Amino acid sequence: MTTNIQISVRTLVEHVFKSGSIDARFRSQSAMVDGTKIHQKIQKTYQEGDQKEVYLSTVIPYEGLNFLIDGRCDGLLFQDGRMVIDEIKSFSQPLNQLEPQGYAVHWAQAKMYAYITAKDRELEEVDVQLTYVHVETEEKRFLKQRFTMNELERFVLEVIPSYAPYAKLLDDHRKKRNESCKELIFPFKGYRNGQRKLAGAVYKTIKDQKNLFAKAPTGIGKTISTLFPAMKAMGEEQINRVFYLTAKTITRTAVEEAFARMGSCGLCMKTVTITAKDKVCFQEETNCQKEACEFANGYYDRINEAIFDILTNENTLNRDVIEQYARKHRVCPFEYSLDLAYSADAIICDYNYIFDPRVSLKRLLEEQKKSTAILVDEAHNLVDRGREMFSASLNKESFLQLKKDFKGKVQEIYEAANKINLLFIQLKKVEEDKREFVLEQLGEDFLAGIHQFLIAAEEVLPLEAPPLLLETYFKVNQFVKIAELLDEHFVIYAAKERNDVTIKLFCIDPSLLLRQMGKGYRAKIFFSATLSPMPYYQDILGGGEGDYAISIPSPFREEQVDVYIKALSTRYHDREKTRERIVLEIQTLITNRPGNYLIFFPSYQYLLSVYEQFTQFNEATNTIVQEAGMTEVEREAFLAAFKPNQTESLVGFAVLGGIFSEGVDLIGDRLNGVIVIGVGLPQVCFERNLIKDHFADQGKNGYEYAYVFPGLNKVLQAGGRLIRSETDHGTIVLIDDRFLQSRYQQLLPKEWKQFTMI
Numbered sequence: 001m002t003t004n005i006q007i008s009v010r011t012l013v014e015h016v017f018k019s020g021s022i023d024a025r026f027r028s029q030s031a032m033v034d035g036t037k038i039h040q041k042i043q044k045t046y047q048e049g050d051q052k053e054v055y056l057s058t059v060i061p062y063e064g065l066n067f068l069i070d071g072r073c074d075g076l077l078f079q080d081g082r083m084v085i086d087e088i089k090s091f092s093q094p095l096n097q098l099e100p101q102g103y104a105v106h107w108a109q110a111k112m113y114a115y116i117t118a119k120d121r122e123l124e125e126v127d128v129q130l131t132y133v134h135v136e137t138e139e140k141r142f143l144k145q146r147f148t149m150n151e152l153e154r155f156v157l158e159v160i161p162s163y164a165p166y167a168k169l170l171d172d173h174r175k176k177r178n179e180s181c182k183e184l185i186f187p188f189k190g191y192r193n194g195q196r197k198l199a200g201a202v203y204k205t206i207k208d209q210k211n212l213f214a215k216a217p218t219g220i221g222k223t224i225s226t227l228f229p230a231m232k233a234m235g236e237e238q239i240n241r242v243f244y245l246t247a248k249t250i251t252r253t254a255v256e257e258a259f260a261r262m263g264s265c266g267l268c269m270k271t272v273t274i275t276a277k278d279k280v281c282f283q284e285e286t287n288c289q290k291e292a293c294e295f296a297n298g299y300y301d302r303i304n305e306a307i308f309d310i311l312t313n314e315n316t317l318n319r320d321v322i323e324q325y326a327r328k329h330r331v332c333p334f335e336y337s338l339d340l341a342y343s344a345d346a347i348i349c350d351y352n353y354i355f356d357p358r359v360s361l362k363r364l365l366e367e368q369k370k371s372t373a374i375l376v377d378e379a380h381n382l383v384d385r386g387r388e389m390f391s392a393s394l395n396k397e398s399f400l401q402l403k404k405d406f407k408g409k410v411q412e413i414y415e416a417a418n419k420i421n422l423l424f425i426q427l428k429k430v431e432e433d434k435r436e437f438v439l440e441q442l443g444e445d446f447l448a449g450i451h452q453f454l455i456a457a458e459e460v461l462p463l464e465a466p467p468l469l470l471e472t473y474f475k476v477n478q479f480v481k482i483a484e485l486l487d488e489h490f491v492i493y494a495a496k497e498r499n500d501v502t503i504k505l506f507c508i509d510p511s512l513l514l515r516q517m518g519k520g521y522r523a524k525i526f527f528s529a530t531l532s533p534m535p536y537y538q539d540i541l542g543g544g545e546g547d548y549a550i551s552i553p554s555p556f557r558e559e560q561v562d563v564y565i566k567a568l569s570t571r572y573h574d575r576e577k578t579r580e581r582i583v584l585e586i587q588t589l590i591t592n593r594p595g596n597y598l599i600f601f602p603s604y605q606y607l608l609s610v611y612e613q614f615t616q617f618n619e620a621t622n623t624i625v626q627e628a629g630m631t632e633v634e635r636e637a638f639l640a641a642f643k644p645n646q647t648e649s650l651v652g653f654a655v656l657g658g659i660f661s662e663g664v665d666l667i668g669d670r671l672n673g674v675i676v677i678g679v680g681l682p683q684v685c686f687e688r689n690l691i692k693d694h695f696a697d698q699g700k701n702g703y704e705y706a707y708v709f710p711g712l713n714k715v716l717q718a719g720g721r722l723i724r725s726e727t728d729h730g731t732i733v734l735i736d737d738r739f740l741q742s743r744y745q746q747l748l749p750k751e752w753k754q755f756t757m758i
Helices: 009-016 036-043 104-121 149-183 195-208 222-235 249-264 299-313 319-329 333-341 379-389 396-406 411-428 444-460 467-483 511-517 534-540 572-592 604-617 632-640 686-697 702-719
Strands: 003-008 051-062 065-079 082-091 125-134 140-148 211-215 241-245 271-273 346-349 372-376 392-395 436-439 490-497 500-507 523-528 548-551 561-566 596-601 622-625 650-655 673-677 730-735
Touching: 003 009, 003 149, 009 065, 009 104, 009 149, 036 065, 036 082, 036 125, 051 104, 051 149, 065 104, 065 125, 065 149, 082 104, 104 125, 104 140, 104 149, 125 149, 140 149, 149 222, 149 299, 195 211, 195 222, 195 523, 195 548, 211 534, 222 241, 222 249, 222 372, 222 523, 249 271, 249 346, 271 319, 271 333, 299 319, 299 333, 319 333, 379 500, 379 511, 379 523, 379 534, 379 702, 392 396, 392 467, 396 411, 396 467, 396 500, 411 444, 411 500, 444 467, 467 500, 490 686, 534 548, 534 702, 572 596, 572 604, 572 673, 572 730, 596 604, 596 702, 604 622, 604 650, 673 702, 686 702, 702 730
Parallel strands: 003 065, 082 125, 211 523, 211 548, 241 346, 241 372, 271 346, 372 523, 561 730, 596 650, 596 673, 622 650, 673 730
Antiparallel strands: 051 065, 065 082, 125 140, 392 500, 436 490, 490 500
8 A cells, every 4th residue: 555755855955965063153054044025026027937945745655655745936037948947045144155166955955846847847957056045135146957857767766765764753653643642541540520511622623633721720730631632633633733832841741741641541642842942961061063063963864764773763852862872873852852753753842842933843834734633731820921023122232241341352243342332332321310211113224234244143153152142142033033023912122230231122012923823733732720711811922702611610620729818018118017927827727727838929039038037936946948040959859858657737838920839730628728918919120010001092801911810820820729629629728908808819729718717
């Protein structure tokens, strides 16, 4: 039986034609950047009769496989009666640093298009042209070769056998995968209340090619309730890939465990976990230049063998497994994980690999997106993360230091840095009585200056890469990319801090860009225990008309949790005078109800203030404190201290909205109570007020968008640490008089509204 393998020209040649290092910042094809505008400019110069973005496809049989190869050729030109295939490539490094004869992968792509064209049109010869264009200067280099049909056929018959073993490996695996997905049963004895409803909604969303916003209570088992229906949809070939997106490392572990549990029930699935570069890098200091890293140097010479090896022998490609094979094949573990993502069935990673325009997996083609489902865990976190992804800033101090560093050494860097520094000095004199102020637009001089800096830096960086120059180069690059996105969803502002000045492109409303970056995927499922109020999250996360929404009631009984409210003011100006009463409330609770408690504070400073008085008042009680900048080992030790069936109480002091207020499971007697100090409002600041004013101008409640909704979300997440199963019992104490206001009361979950005043 013949199997059809569909693959794009670009994917095919990128797999086969890899060479060099992953010094992706400045070298060869790795330095190529997204040049859609450049392509369009070149295509506008085509003559009458020339064609652009021409869809081409062919079928090539090989050893029982039919390779369905397709793609879009940049240009089919007609010059002097001859057919010319034009392949446009944009680049950012200086023209003189390009390989004189072009790059093999680019020639391969163009030759594949030439072969398909010659075959379809029965041509004996075809001309192939590579058009290299610099993204800043628009300087061009044209390389042209003529190929006979026989030469193109020989080329294709070399490429296909190189790719075939990998294609057969994937095809054989996907047959096993789909069969295992069809036969997969729910990996627990039964569904919890609400799980079946959530799973059904996820399945229907994927089937109907929609988006879903799901509010599902903490402890219901959201991970398996979203993954299991996605696996069933994969078995029915509705999707071919799943991305599970999360903001926290601890949640990724839970996803890996869910896949392992399904694996024990027969699921055959290749999963890859992408770990941040700075965590997984083998070097003491991350430096991807080939001179500094043996795992980067020659990466593409070894990566195909490394990919084939791990896919042949492993299904669970977590951090430990990837590191093991990366050392074996001497490849960068981070880049290795990214390359594996294109072969995997399920990818567990951070939000930014889908939504951040600067780091997203750009080789995921539109056709692949159509068969991919996105599961966005703890989706409430995507609001501020979205703002962060779509914002960028530059500061004066960096350019002043670069000016000093390169004076008398590299004139181009010195002049560019000096020009930008002078522009910052001028900016500092604007609105002298204000620390922060809004700018109407970026000045033409400033934009010209940072573009000049990029060109100068790209001349120097391949030769030497001082850390500050490298860091500033990346920041400027990011700034330029974000500057291209500026619209009414952004505010440009300047901030002064002593002698420094910062310009920030601040994305106030990330909804449009989140929608655009998620466009093309078959389905997106946004889920969290705290998507409340739902209309707010649908609005701010880029929801649209026709999206599905579901709210799952808590599966737990109201009598499992005792909720108390203490009406004390925790406002900043009242904290000193109410601190002692808060300490007394904590002491009274652990005296009357001994056990393990977590107390959450709106700031670290407030935490330390109360902690200091508590320990003076009660030296006997065991305490543990969240420290700033804790390592993973320290975090694990903090949580491990909460043991079940302890004879003495343990009180943990933590920060609201911090690492221990969500994604943490302390089941049973490991946690007996949660105390939340304050309503979680973000600190009043310039940016939050910009958010408030922006949404107020749109006729919405700006104060709630900027302060109330994000604040209460932290409270709900913290309280959600308590009841994690049907057998859990515990106490929640909310300390703040504002919890009695209708604005906050209506946002509390149903099971919290039967509270007792203390």
